[in-house]
Amino acid sequence: MGVVMGDVEANSDSKLREEIVAGNGLLNRRTLLRGALLSAGIAAAGTAIVDAQENVGADAPEWMKTPGRPFSAYGTPSKWQEKVQRIFTLGPGRAGTGVSRTPLHLMEGTITPGGLHFERHHNGVPDIDPSRHELFIHGMVKRPLAFSLDAMMRYPMETRIYFVECAGNSGAYGAPQPAQITAGELNGLISCSEWTGVRLSTLLAEAGVNKEAKWVIAEGGDAAAMSRSIPLQKCMDDAMVALYQNGEAIRPEQGFPMRLLLPGFEGNMNVKWLRRLNVIDEPVDARDETSHYTELMPGGKARQFMFAMSAKSAILKPSFGMNMKGAGLYEISGLAWSGAGRISKVEISADAGKTWALAALTAPVLPKALTRFRLPWQWDGRPSTLMSRATDEVGGTQPTRASWVAEYAPGQGYHNNGIQSWGVGADGTVKNVYA
Amino acid sequence: MSMPKCLGIFPAAAFFLLPCICGAQGPNLGRPLTPEEIKKVDITVVPDGRGLPSGSGSVSAGAAVYAKTCQSCHGSQGAGKPQDQLTGGLGTLASGKPVKTPASYWPVATTLFDYIRRAMPITSPQSLTNDEVYAVTAYILSIDGIVPADTVLDAKSLPRVKMPNKDGFVTWWPKPPR
Numbered sequence: 118m119g120v121v122m123g124d125v126e127a128n129s130d131s132k133l134r135e136e137i138v139a140g141n142g143l144l145n146r147r148t149l150l151r152g153a154l155l156s157a158g159i160a161a162a163g164t165a166i167v168d169a170q171e172n173v174g175a176d177a178p179e180w181m182k183t184p185g186r187p188f189s190a191y192g193t194p195s196k197w198q199e200k201v202q203r204i205f206t207l208g209p210g211r212a213g214t215g216v217s218r219t220p221l222h223l224m225e226g227t228i229t230p231g232g233l234h235f236e237r238h239h240n241g242v243p244d245i246d247p248s249r250h251e252l253f254i255h256g257m258v259k260r261p262l263a264f265s266l267d268a269m270m271r272y273p274m275e276t277r278i279y280f281v282e283c284a285g286n287s288g289a290y291g292a293p294q295p296a297q298i299t300a301g302e303l304n305g306l307i308s309c310s311e312w313t314g315v316r317l318s319t320l321l322a323e324a325g326v327n328k329e330a331k332w333v334i335a336e337g338g339d340a341a342a343m344s345r346s347i348p349l350q351k352c353m354d355d356a357m358v359a360l361y362q363n364g365e366a367i368r369p370e371q372g373f374p375m376r377l378l379l380p381g382f383e384g385n386m387n388v389k390w391l392r393r394l395n396v397i398d399e400p401v402d403a404r405d406e407t408s409h410y411t412e413l414m415p416g417g418k419a420r421q422f423m424f425a426m427s428a429k430s431a432i433l434k435p436s437f438g439m440n441m442k443g444a445g446l447y448e449i450s451g452l453a454w455s456g457a458g459r460i461s462k463v464e465i466s467a468d469a470g471k472t473w474a475l476a477a478l479t480a481p482v483l484p485k486a487l488t489r490f491r492l493p494w495q496w497d498g499r500p501s502t503l504m505s506r507a508t509d510e511v512g513g514t515q516p517t518r519a520s521w522v523a524e525y526a527p528g529q530g531y532h533n534n535g536i537q538s539w540g541v542g543a544d545g546t547v548k549n550v551y552a
Numbered sequence: 553m554s555m556p557k558c559l560g561i562f563p564a565a566a567f568f569l570l571p572c573i574c575g576a577q578g579p580n581l582g583r584p585l586t587p588e589e590i591k592k593v594d595i596t597v598v599p600d601g602r603g604l605p606s607g608s609g610s611v612s613a614g615a616a617v618y619a620k621t622c623q624s625c626h627g628s629q630g631a632g633k634p635q636d637q638l639t640g641g642l643g644t645l646a647s648g649k650p651v652k653t654p655a656s657y658w659p660v661a662t663t664l665f666d667y668i669r670r671a672m673p674i675t676s677p678q679s680l681t682n683d684e685v686y687a688v689t690a691y692i693l694s695i696d697g698i699v700p701a702d703t704v705l706d707a708k709s710l711p712r713v714k715m716p717n718k719d720g721f722v723t724w725w726p727k728p729p730r
Contacts, residue, residue, distance in 0.1 A: 213674060240674055254582070255590045262582025263589075272578045319578045334596050340677050342595070342670035348725060395596045402599050402660050404667035408652065411721065417646030419657075422725035526650050 133495060139474035141467035142495040146477035149493050154446070203233060204301050212241035214341075216283070218305025221452065222433045227479070227487040228278070229308035231368045237283050237306070238370075239341035239405075243390055247374040250338065252320075252358065256396035259325030266374045269360060272315040277357070277380070278486045280454050282307040282426045284383035284410050288530025290537065291522060295549040300436035303537075303549070307454070309487035310371075312378050314359035317352050321396070326353075330396045334403075335377050338392035345386045346400030347379065351424070355380050358391060381456030381485040382424045383532070385410050413526040426456035428514055429534040430463055430490070430507035441545035444498030449476070450491045455509035459483065462508050463490040469502035469538070469552045470517075476505070484510075501541045502552045518551055597666040601711035604665070608706035609687025611694040617684045618691050621673050629695050635674075639695040642716055655696040659721050661713035665689045665705075686710070 136144040136153055148154065174182050194201065201224070203209075203217040217236040219229055236242075247266045255261035283306035289296045290303060321333075326349065333352050337343040347356075357378040359367060367373045372389030379386050385405055400406065400422070412420040430453035435441055453460045459482050464473035476490035490505070508514040516524075521535035540550035597603040609617075618630075630638030630653070641651030650656075654664050669685045671677050680688070690705040699705070699713055722729055 240671065240677065251583070253585060253590070253593060255585055255594065256596075260582070261585035261590055263585050264582050268581035268583070271581055315578070320582070323578050323580055323582055336596075340671075340674075342677070344596075344666075344670065350726070393593060395594065397596070397598070399598065399600075401596060401666070402658075402663050404658075404663055404671075407658050407660075407663055407721070408654070408667075413645060413650055413652070415646070417650075417720065419645075419721050420724045420728075421721040422723050423728075424725060526645070527648055528650065 136493075137495070139466065139468075140472035141501050142497055143465060143467050143472075143474040144493040144495055146475055146492050149448070150477075201233070203236065204299070204305055212238075214239050216285075216306060218301055219308045220299075220301040221305050221307075221431070222300040222436050222438070224433075225450075225489075227309050227452065227489050228363065229310055231310070231363055231365065231371070234281075234308040234310065234362070234368065234371055235283065235306050236370045237384060238339070239343050240339060242369050243339045244369070245338055245374060245390055250374055250392065252375060252391055253393045254320060254324045254396065255393075256334075257327040257330040257398065258321075258396050259327065260323070262320075262324050264320060266360070269315055269358065269375065272319060274313050274315055274360075275357070276311060276313040276361075278309065278311050278483050279378065279380045280307055280309040280485065280487050281378075281384045281387055282454070282456070284385055284426070284531045286384075287429075287431075287533045287535075287537075290518065290533050290535060291525070291528070291530050295551050297437060297549055299438045300431055300433045303437075304431045306384070307452075307487070309454075310362045311364065312357060312359040313361035313364075314357045314375070314378065317356040317358055317377070317394075318354075320358065321352060321394075324396070326396055329398050332397050332400050334393075334395040334397055334401055335386070335388040335391060336393040336395070337372075337388045338390040343385075343388060343405065344401070344403045345388060345405055346397075346403060346422075347377075347386060348424075349396070351379055351382065352394075379424075381426060381458075383410060383426055383456075386424065410531060412531050413529050414524065415526050417526070423532060424456075426454070427532060427534040428455040428457065428460070428507045428509040429453065430460075430505040430515065431537055432465075432503055432505045432539055435503070435541060435547045436539055437547050437549050439547050441496065441541060441547065443545065444496050447494045447496055448491055449494050449503065449505075450489065451505055453478075453488045453490055453505070453507035454486065455507065455513060456485055457513050458485065458510040460488040460490075460507055461510045463488070464506045464508075465490075465492045465494075466504040466506075467494060467496075467501050470504050470536070473506065496541070498543060500543050502550060503539045503541060504536050504552065506536050595666070595670055597662045597669075599660040599662050599711065601662065601707055604662070604707035604710060605682045606707065607682035607686055608704050609683050609685070609690055610704045611687075611690045611699070611701050613683070614687035614689065614691025614694075617680070617688040621680070621684075622688065625674070630692055638692050642696060645717065645720065654692065655698060655716065657717050657720070659715055659718050661689065661693060661698075661710055661715055664692065665710055 251263040286306035359378040377388040432451040434450040463476040476492040479489040518535035538552040625635040641653040641656035644651045693699045
């Protein structure tokens, strides 16, 4: 799986033991940073002398001996990366309603490239002519206004990094038996981008919101006219009309020319292809806030308007489909996030939750954004169960899978933030397990 | 929500103050909308009936619309397949095998009208007349007896339809109930 960090056999056992902070070989999160396992003194490499009659290219790879290919107008990933694709349940090329997922297990860092951002469409991706698109703000306002893209471009903008997570992300984790699917298939309905746009509160202030207003009905310009009720409070807080994603115009799949961005709130509310904001005094019980995106509980009642995504994490390395190549030092790595704010800590267990160790969080740790965590692990080659547990700055933390499942009626899949487990076998295979 | 009164007097100060209050101050480039322009695009329907258009539709007219426009995806009498099941499932929500349909799960009937009007049929959304949308809403609701077979739905009667699961939702906003 390509994360073997080095050979520690040369180190004394005592050195290793000093670094262990939790059961089954979890090491201090600063171990590798300090180089605590390195043996002192590295022999100087011998200096080779090339014969005067030899050209240095004799042993060079061919790509060093001929000029490379020309410049390109818009770069694409290396051909060696062609497996890094969005993940489909039903296959690409289908319009209508459905999803594609971000291949989280094949990626690193925290930012999702535009072309790998997960998709959720309710009737395909509209091909919107930006010159014919306006955002209407009307309803309980003093001055109903339309904003063209050109007009919007002249507004003060801000740039912030946020995740967008579908409410149905990790829904398969509620299944009675653990699905043997990759971490991307399980958790890939989340992506994280640098978004640039105009604060929604700026536009609403210009329209002049009336006192009786409490909600804003957002509507997309797609062939589903996707619509959600958004609390006015959120709209006046950190909501944004996003125009750019990772420095380029928002991709069509993400709402070109403009989308609503509600940091930390379930993905469906971040209405893409935003065309209308109707300021109003009550929610409308839209189809996607009644039929869908509501959470049925065991007694038959359903939670409605559970907007913010809860603290959550997933170990991506190692994860299902990877093979650990024998005992040794590995880096456990994954992503954590919370719709309530910053991640304050991520704990890792290598013994099915008996003991936990603090993972290192990669700076910057931003609110409502993906946070990368890492922890060195000295795997002894025996069967192990890995878990991660995220806690956010308001104290929200992940429940066990069992307690999450007990909260909801059978078969429910929204807002699943139960602690996930990977089982590492003695043969190095990694499986999804319920522990 | 309204901007502080001092802004007109101290525009420079406002530039620094506003981000904390309601975002940056914009250049006021919104194009004023006329009531006619709004009317053309405002398809919002509120559960109390606000926003419902004129027109009406009967169960029998709806059966014809359904057969022609909906049945190929939603099955005979809304039984579902290949797409969502629209009927049945009543009483299943607490059963351990919940079946969510408009009849068993949706709290208000206006949602059905609103969703059909804005998004259905999926191959040609927004192509049905308001009369047809009222009619097919009436037909779907009649299959489970939520409305009688002689029902005609319109802007007055639709909001009065009592859905079986009207009290089935507990709001989690602004915070979960205690």
